Amino acid sequence: MPPYTRLEAWQACFSLAVEVYRITAGWPRSELYGISAQARRAAYSAGANIAEGYAKRGSRELRRYLDISFGSLSELGFALLLAREVGLLPTAEWEHLDVQLQRSSQLVGGLMRALRRSAPS
Numbered sequence: 001m002p003p004y005t006r007l008e009a010w011q012a013c014f015s016l017a018v019e020v021y022r023i024t025a026g027w028p029r030s031e032l033y034g035i036s037a038q039a040r041r042a043a044y045s046a047g048a049n050i051a052e053g054y055a056k057r058g059s060r061e062l063r064r065y066l067d068i069s070f071g072s073l074s075e076l077g078f079a080l081l082l083a084r085e086v087g088l089l090p091t092a093e094w095e096h097l098d099v100q101l102q103r104s105s106q107l108v109g110g111l112m113r114a115l116r117r118s119a120p121s
Contacts, residue, residue: 004050004051004054007054008107009050009107009111010051012100012104012107013043013050013107014047015100016046016104017046017047019100020040020080020097021040024036024040027088031088035079035083039076039080039083042072042073042075045069046076046104046108047069049068050065050066052065053065059115063112063115063116066108066111070105073105077098077101080094080098080101
């Protein structure tokens with residue numbers, strides 16, 4: 001297994017992406033290039049940017065990729081909220097995903113703060 005898979009933040013983002021892909025598979029075909037695609041891209045991006053940043057040299061680069069991951073999680077939150085409001089995502093599923101989303105955001109944010117504290121001044 002690649003070393004980034006040991007990061008709790010990556011594990012949370014990966015689980016979230018799997019759930020987003022599973023849930024959006026049941027959405028109408030008319031959303032294939034709409035909210036479904038955006039939600040999938042954002043969920044994929046969150047974990048993929050952690051993996052890519054981990055492969056870069058130095059904590060500065062990793063922090064930059066974590067920042068992108070954090071932004072992707074925010075974008076995913078918007079897509080899921082919109083999906084709930086337009087009737088694509090039942091409230092119970094939205095609540096489940098929102099818990100995972102908040103956890104992923106907390107872990108990515110925590111990792112960003114830890115890297116900032118450990119960076120030389």
